[in-house]
Amino acid sequence: MQDLKARTKKFTLDCLALCTKIPKSREFDSIVRQLIRSSSSVGANYRAANRAKSDRDFINKLKIVEEEADESMFWLEILLEINSNNTETIQKLIDESDELVAITVASIKTARKRL
Numbered sequence: 001m002q003d004l005k006a007r008t009k010k011f012t013l014d015c016l017a018l019c020t021k022i023p024k025s026r027e028f029d030s031i032v033r034q035l036i037r038s039s040s041s042v043g044a045n046y047r048a049a050n051r052a053k054s055d056r057d058f059i060n061k062l063k064i065v066e067e068e069a070d071e072s073m074f075w076l077e078i079l080l081e082i083n084s085n086n087t088e089t090i091q092k093l094i095d096e097s098d099e100l101v102a103i104t105v106a107s108i109k110t111a112r113k114r115l
Contacts, residue, residue: 004046005043005047008042008043008046009043011039011043011096011097012040012042012043014089014093014096015036015039015072015093016036018035018079018086018090018093019032019035019036021085021086022079022083023083023085027082035072035075035076038068038071038075039068039072041065042065042068042069042097042100045062046061046065049061049062055111055114055115056115059111059112062104062111063108066101069097069104070097070101073094073097073098076097077094
């Protein structure tokens with residue numbers, strides 16, 4: 001659990017670092033804002049899930065983590081397609097968001113078995 005807590009925080013920080021390297025324009029600004037919002041929500045909601053009051057509450061909070069990690073992946077994919085800079089960093093973040101989604105889905109399945 002501690003590893004995933006640190007990992008989701010690092011994902012947020014890495015996305016923020018990427019966003020500082022994206023050119024400033026009306027189009028990019030919109031995508032950057034969305035990426036910042038969704039990537040920061042991954043870590044915040046994972047922390048909230050660890051304080052869940054029940055298995056159902058845990059599952060509900062993890063569903064938010066899953067959705068926000070998937071949304072982050074979407075915005076990263078858009079950036080990869082429209083921005084020729086930072087492609088290696090963006091691809092690594094896409095891979096990380098994909099792994100976070102997979103881990104979260106597996107955790108949800110495990111928690112549902114306990115119900």
